[in-house]
Amino acid sequence: MPALNLVEAVNRALARAMEDDPRVVVLGEDVGVNGGVFRATVGLLERFGPERVVDTPLSEALIAGMAIGMAAEGLRPVVEIQFAGFAYATLDQILNHAGRLRHRTQGRLSCPMVMRMPCGACIRAPEHHSESPEAIFAHVPGIRVVAPSSPARAYGLLLAAIADPDPVVFLEPARLYRLWREEVADDGAPLALDRAFVLREGSDLTLVSWGAMVYETLSAADALAREGVRAEVIDVATLKPLDEETILASVAKTGRCVVVTEAPRTCSFASEVAAVLAGRGLTSLLAPVERVTGWDTVTPLARLEARYMPDVPRILAAARRALAYR
Amino acid sequence: MSVVARFEVRYTQYLDERGRALGPLPEFARDPRALVPAYRAMVLMRALDAKAIALQRTGRMGTYASTLGKEAIDAGCGAVLEKDDVVLPSYRESGVLFLRGVAPHRVFLYWGGDERGNVFPESPRDFPFCVPIATQLAHAVGVAYAIRLRGERRAALAFAGDGATSKGDFHEALNAAGVWCLPLVVLVVNNQYAISMPRRRQTAAETLAQKAIAAGIACEQVDGNDAIAVRDVVGRALARARAGDGPTLVEALTYRLSDHTTADDASRYRSAEELAEAWKREPVARLRAWLAANGAWTKEDEVALERECAARAEAAAKAYLETPPPDPEQMFRHLYAQLPAAYRWQRAAACGEATEDACA
Numbered sequence: 001m002p003a004l005n006l007v008e009a010v011n012r013a014l015a016r017a018m019e020d021d022p023r024v025v026v027l028g029e030d031v032g033v034n035g036g037v038f039r040a041t042v043g044l045l046e047r048f049g050p051e052r053v054v055d056t057p058l059s060e061a062l063i064a065g066m067a068i069g070m071a072a073e074g075l076r077p078v079v080e081i082q083f084a085g086f087a088y089a090t091l092d093q094i095l096n097h098a099g100r101l102r103h104r105t106q107g108r109l110s111c112p113m114v115m116r117m118p119c120g121a122c123i124r125a126p127e128h129h130s131e132s133p134e135a136i137f138a139h140v141p142g143i144r145v146v147a148p149s150s151p152a153r154a155y156g157l158l159l160a161a162i163a164d165p166d167p168v169v170f171l172e173p174a175r176l177y178r179l180w181r182e183e184v185a186d187d188g189a190p191l192a193l194d195r196a197f198v199l200r201e202g203s204d205l206t207l208v209s210w211g212a213m214v215y216e217t218l219s220a221a222d223a224l225a226r227e228g229v230r231a232e233v234i235d236v237a238t239l240k241p242l243d244e245e246t247i248l249a250s251v252a253k254t255g256r257c258v259v260v261t262e263a264p265r266t267c268s269f270a271s272e273v274a275a276v277l278a279g280r281g282l283t284s285l286l287a288p289v290e291r292v293t294g295w296d297t298v299t300p301l302a303r304l305e306a307r308y309m310p311d312v313p314r315i316l317a318a319a320r321r322a323l324a325y326r
Numbered sequence: 327m328s329v330v331a332r333f334e335v336r337y338t339q340y341l342d343e344r345g346r347a348l349g350p351l352p353e354f355a356r357d358p359r360a361l362v363p364a365y366r367a368m369v370l371m372r373a374l375d376a377k378a379i380a381l382q383r384t385g386r387m388g389t390y391a392s393t394l395g396k397e398a399i400d401a402g403c404g405a406v407l408e409k410d411d412v413v414l415p416s417y418r419e420s421g422v423l424f425l426r427g428v429a430p431h432r433v434f435l436y437w438g439g440d441e442r443g444n445v446f447p448e449s450p451r452d453f454p455f456c457v458p459i460a461t462q463l464a465h466a467v468g469v470a471y472a473i474r475l476r477g478e479r480r481a482a483l484a485f486a487g488d489g490a491t492s493k494g495d496f497h498e499a500l501n502a503a504g505v506w507c508l509p510l511v512v513l514v515v516n517n518q519y520a521i522s523m524p525r526r527r528q529t530a531a532e533t534l535a536q537k538a539i540a541a542g543i544a545c546e547q548v549d550g551n552d553a554i555a556v557r558d559v560v561g562r563a564l565a566r567a568r569a570g571d572g573p574t575l576v577e578a579l580t581y582r583l584s585d586h587t588t589a590d591d592a593s594r595y596r597s598a599e600e601l602a603e604a605w606k607r608e609p610v611a612r613l614r615a616w617l618a619a620n621g622a623w624t625k626e627d628e629v630a631l632e633r634e635c636a637a638r639a640e641a642a643a644k645a646y647l648e649t650p651p652p653d654p655e656q657m658f659r660h661l662y663a664q665l666p667a668a669y670r671w672q673r674a675a676a677c678g679e680a681t682e683d684a685c686a
């Protein structure tokens with residue numbers, strides 16, 4: 001089995017999908033000759049040709065919209081948006097069309113497309129290159145929102161997203177692209193969408209996260225373990241639709257929950273998790289749900305990123321508050 | 327200093343305002359009887375339009391966007407579309423859809439507020455009505471790209487209004503269509519208004535067609551009230567597209583003889599004199615005059631057609647009004663290929679099969 005980092009796993013999944021299904025096309029800015037600015041599409045042009053690995057004009061709204069047209073005409077487009085901060089121009093197409101086409105035509109046309117994009121901060125990139133727009137997309141009916149947090153899950157979830165008959169926004173954690181390698185069987189096997197992953201079992205506390213922040217959350221769980229606290233760690237993975245049952249089952253066991261995201265706090269996806277627990281898990285809760293989030297500020301430039309991002313100490317502080325609550 | 331490029335925009339018109347040929351007609355119009363189906367379709371469009379407005383005025387339909395004045399465009403396009411082409415309408419192309427075989431009561435159903443109006447079993451690959459201005463042009467690029475990728479002899483025909491040409495989506499679509507030499511025709515229905523905004527304040531450009539020049543694609547203007555000219559220009563553009571010779575922007579000049587929609591009052595922003603002038607150029611009377619002058623249409627034909635169209639409009643209204651209202655489950659049906667488990671309780675609650683708190 002090859003040891004792959006996350007961006008290589010994305011690349012393998014794209015190649016595998018293109019190999020297995022001639023309807024799959026990859027399109028976006030610099031995805032062809034250049035192999036993508038993060039190299040997620042490297043080698044695809046050589047293998048599959050410029051008709052299926054499409055360097056597009058610099059036109060985000062067009063790219064998203066044309067993917068809708070391609071999908072309706074029977075292709076399986078996989079769009080790359082260069083950075084999540086530039087995906088806002090696609091919102092019109094995703095909200096008004098991708099998520100509605102099947103319903104608007106009562107099943108006559110459908111929109112099996114994937115829109116991938118790197119997101120998140122701490123890659124020392126310029127302004128607008130560090131956004132976490134998952135809550136914005138998760139608000140859109142008719143689509144799925146997926147945020148992998150490891151090479152193996154990126155591989156399996158991306159294959160599942162491409163095979164899915166409906167539109168999927170696929171949020172890749174840029175900060176994790178090259179952080180570590182793990183064995184990924186390039187076997188073409190998709191992972192289940194709509195399912196959260198319990199990464200670590202524990203009975204004292206539930207830590208919930210997704211995307212890049214899963215990394216810090218696992219580190220926090222390690223630190224807690226050294227203190228004898230057994231934290232259960234859940235990677236939400238598919239934010240929309242949310243696997244409420246896995247989270248509720250965990251909190252039924254632990255009674256205490258910390259939700260971690262680097263997105264700004266207000267109306268963040270952490271708020272949705274907290275609302276689910278307040279609505280359906282109230283009798284399980286032994287402590288208020290803690291949200292560890294980015295501040296309600298713009299994502300700062302690189303020199304202040306470390307003061308913006310939730311980090312292990314902040315997660316630990318929240319965990320201790322939750323554990324101490326009587 | 328030297329000139330590096332020169333551009334020109336051609337304008338095509340065959341019939342004058344009173345239906346007299348201005349010069350030699352295209353091949354397909356040598357036998358005037360060949361234009362009778364287009365004329366019949368135009369009269370039917372008008373009857374259906376009047377019926378829709380009557381239904382709205384009597385509280386039996388929602389806000390409706392009239393097609394009054396653009397019948398020659400819809401009929402001209404309908405005549406040259408092939409079955410396997412793909413139409414991407416705005417909200418004002420009911421006429422084109424009728425000619426694609428879409429049953430009129432479906433269009434009424436859509437404006438009556440029912441998604442089932444966008445189910446076109448008669449032309450299943452055509453796109454539904456599109457309300458967000460110009461967004462359909464991006465879809466058309468994707469459709470045309472798919473057609474080209476598979477090497478098929480088909481084309482996409484997308485419609486947009488004059489207001490749409492101010493949006494980025496319009497320019498992004500033309501630009502991309504040019505880059506990939508796509509089998510796409512974009513038809514701009516220049517009806518002189520975007521709600522209250524007159525064409526001359528929408529852009530300083532002399533023509534809307536010329537916006538394609540910057541994208542490096544073919545463009546031309548056509549008299550959108552001249553069914554023969556529309557059929558000629560769009561027919562050639564579609565033929566080029568299918569043959570792999572690239573995209574075209576066609577600007578069809580017409581005039582919106584109606585209010586913007588039934589929710590609008592155009593007298594707030596344009597004069598009765600202007601409207602009266604525009605009526606002199608309207609397309610239906612023009613084609614009828616030409617057909618009559620060439621022995622292809624009689625008074626008796628007209629009386630019979632009017633009776634037939636009134637009956638068809640009546641039948642469409644009846645079919646629409648008799649369609650049972652959708653059940654609430656329709657909100658969830660086809661939202662996804664399969665409704666995710668997470669939302670099943672919402673469906674049950676919306677359908678009154680469960681209470682919200684029991685599920686939450």
Ligand SMILES: Cc1ncc(C[n+]2csc(CCOP(=O)(O)OP(=O)(O)O)c2C)c(N)n1
Nearest residue numbers: 418457458459487488489490517519520521
């Ligand atoms: C993106 C967007 N902005 C605003 C509107 C509201 N609106 C509906 S129709 C219209 C005018 C469109 O004018 P034009 O493109 O010339 O088409 P026409 O209605 O004249 O056929 C506006 C502003 C809309 N539907 N979509």
